[in-house]
Amino acid sequence: MLTTREDKIMEYFKAFVIGGGICVIGQLLMDLTSYKITPAHILVGFVTGGVFLSAAGIYQPLVDFAGAGATVPLTGFGHLLAQGAIKGAQEKGLLGAFGGGLEASAAGISAAVIFGYLMAVVFTPKGD
Amino acid sequence: MKAAKKIGQQTIAFANPPVISGASSIVGPKEGKGPLGKQFDTVLPDTLYGEQTWEKAERKMLRETCQTAIKKAGLTIHDIDFMMAGDLLNQIISANFTARDLGIPFLGLYGACSTMFEGISIGSMLIDGGFANYVLTAASSHYDTAERQYRFPTEMGVQRAPTAQWTVTGAGAVVIGTQGSGPAVTHVTVGKVIDLGISDVNDMGSAMAPAAADTIIRHFRDTGRSPADYDLIFTGDLAGIGRALTEQLAKKAGYDLSKNYTDCGILIYDPSQDTHAGGSGCGCSAVVFTGFLLKEIMAGRFRRVLGVGTGALLSTTSSFQGETIPGIGHAVAIDAYNPGG
Amino acid sequence: MLLKGKKAIPSDRKQQESEYREMVNRIKPKPPLLRNILGAFVIGGAICTLGQALINFYLSFGLDKTGAGAAASATLIFLAALLTGLGIYDSIAKYAGAGTIVPITGFANSIVAPALEYRREGMVFGVGQKMFTLAGPVLIFGFVTAWIAGLIAYILK
Incomplete structure (x- = not known):
């Protein structure tokens, strides 16, 4: 598929706006609750939120529209988990519902664990 | 019978007001850059202070400030009857380990950020009560040790609330005695x-x-x-x-x-x-x-x-x-x- | 009147507490909402744009859509891990807020930061055990809800 220059720019623009917009929702959740919602809550909330939106069929259209703007935020991670589990269940039955989510997200999780470990070995925390 | 030195409901009035005969302070680099930076005895070049961990650095600060306070009072460790200290870490390890190093009879305190004044209060009572000639009281905290214990890991990317306070990296100690010319x-x-x-x-x-x-x-x-x-x-x-x-x-x-x-x-x-x-x-x-x-x-x-x-x-x-x-x-x-x- | 101790007079206390809360709310500074939103939008958006560039980059190498997406995620995770190790990520986060928490890089940061922080407590009880203090809940709730979604899909099939 050949894309024109304008299409490319539009693609980046959509990723920027939708991705930034999803982050703003997280910011509002923290600021407007005077930080009762912590970053830990944001991480958990966005992943599970993504799972719900994906299962309800709302998230895939957003991914089609915004590309990385929808897949890079953690809601996209939830989308990956949900689609993996749903596809697994449809193709392999009940066992697939167990394995599908992890299969789909394995690379990302492993990358985070492995890089995390390596960084811990190489660096020391700087503090403030 | 009314206690002889107690007035009102919660206050003690000392018969022979105990004297602060020596004091010392040590702070981290950020505090050293603050408006009071020049006032402190020592300003650390970095928050690790040559140690392997921040906890060890906090202990080292506490130990050194205690030693300096004793020296400034013109005394030696053997002149101190009791030491009282506390900090923010679980089981007040900074104070306990400092007391281990100094070898002074020790009473551990936990009053969170009120520890220094809790120490001065009890120390003064010990002096005026005639239980001691000299008491050492100290307290310490360290931004990085407190942050990792109470909040998030230091490298975690979080925004701080406008009401949040910054834990001071620093330690202070005073020697309280029966007599002298100090406050x-x-x-x-x-x-x-x-x-x-x-x-x-x-x-x-x-x-x-x-x-x-x-x-x-x-x-x-x-x-x-x-x-x-x-x-x-x-x-x-x-x-x-x-x-x-x-x-x-x-x-x-x-x-x-x-x-x-x-x-x-x-x-x-x-x-x-x-x-x-x-x-x-x-x-x-x-x-x-x-x-x-x-x-x-x-x-x-x-x-x-x-x-x-x-x-x-x-x-x-x-x-x-x-x-x-x-x-x-x-x-x-x-x-x-x-x-x- | 002096302030009462916690269990002194219950009914009086409730009123005192709500009076005090009002007093605190009057004086408490609000977070700089507009600045925070702008920071989250720009930096969060920039991370996603970088993600898009990475996806396109890997697509041009002939990877399929899923493969390119996974490779782009892994690259972002690596970059976030590196910046966390160098002590830069938390400095960016000061301005970005949710802009550095919500993207997948925030997930990476939440794994690397405790791993780094607790290495001084040893490899097993430090790095190993603490690595998932923040990411653990994410995976748990992610897996459970995804499993439920799969289960529903299975039943509806």
């Missing part, structure tokens, strides 16, 4: 634990202000004194928001603090240092008192001061379980000269 502790008002239902861990100042105000009001009632009797009234580390609340609470009770009241958490940092509401931690009131205010008293700029150490008595467990934050404040009245000596 004298005349009264101590032991605070009650007060909790007005604040549960926001990013807003310690609001949680502690009622306790500070309660102790200040009680001190005036018990002694019959008023804010005008003091050249300076300072609280431990309520920072900007807590200070304003304390002033309002005192005003409600009929005491006007607007002329001569400040807070250690405000004094230690410059607003440009991005510490949000101001400083906190055991080290905050400890270093501002020993490094700055005590020197001002000795230089004759303040004849009589009232210091109120304030602490937020929560733990990570209690706050995760949704408990509110209890606060405490201990007031210590200090005269520039020793009337007895």
Whole structure:
């Protein structure tokens, strides 16, 4: 598929706006609750939120529209988990519902664990 | 029978006011860049201070400030009868390990950020009671050790609330004795634990202000004194928001603090240092008192001061379980000269 | 009147507490909402745009859509891990807020930061055990809800 220059720019623009917009929702959740919602809550909330939106069929259209703007935020991670589990269940039955989510997200999780470990070995925390 | 040295409900008036015969302070690099930077005995080049861990660095600060305070009092370790110290870490390890190194009979204290003034209070009682000739009391805190214990790992990307306070990296120590020419502790008002239902861990100042105000009001009632009797009234580390609340609470009770009241958490940092509401931690009131205010008293700029150490008595467990934050404040009245000596 | 101790007079106390809360709310500074939103939008958006560039980059190498997406995620995770190790990520986060928490890089940061922080407590009880203090809940709730979604899909099939 050949894309024109304008299409490319539009693609980046959509990723920027939708991705930034999803982050703003997280910011509002923290600021407007005077930080009762912590970053830990944001991480958990966005992943599970993504799972719900994906299962309800709302998230895939957003991914089609915004590309990385929808897949890079953690809601996209939830989308990956949900689609993996749903596809697994449809193709392999009940066992697939167990394995599908992890299969789909394995690379990302492993990358985070492995890089995390390596960084811990190489660096020391700087503090403030 | 009424206790001989107790006046009012919560206050002790010393018969022979104990004397602060030596004091020392040590701070981290950020505090060294603050408005009081030049006042402290030592400013660390970095927060690790040549150690492997921040916890070890905190201990080293505490140990060195204790040794310097003893030296400045013209004494040796063997002259000290008892040592009292505390910090913010679980099981007050900084104080315990320092006491292990110094080998002085030791009483561990936990009063959160009020520890320094809790120590001065009990130390003065030991002296005036005739139980000791010299008592060493100290407190420490360290930004990075506190942050990783109470909040998030230091490298975690989080935004701080505008009400949040910055834990001071620093340690302070004083030696209290029976006689000498230093400033004298005349009264101590032991605070009650007060909790007005604040549960926001990013807003310690609001949680502690009622306790500070309660102790200040009680001190005036018990002694019959008023804010005008003091050249300076300072609280431990309520920072900007807590200070304003304390002033309002005192005003409600009929005491006007607007002329001569400040807070250690405000004094230690410059607003440009991005510490949000101001400083906190055991080290905050400890270093501002020993490094700055005590020197001002000795230089004759303040004849009589009232210091109120304030602490937020929560733990990570209690706050995760949704408990509110209890606060405490201990007031210590200090005269520039020793009337007895 | 002096402030009452916690259990002194219950009814009086409730009122005192709500009065005090009002007093605190009057004085409490609000977060700089507009600045925070702008920071989150720009930096969060920039991370997603970088993600898009990475996806396109890997697509041009002939990877399929899923493969390119996974490779782009892994690259972002590596970059976040590196910046966390260098002590830069938390400095960016000061301005970005949710802009550095919500993208997948925030997940990486939440794993690397405790791993780094607790290495001084040893490899097993430090790095190993603490690595998932923040990411653990994410995976748990992610897996459970995804499993439920799969289960529903299975039943509806």
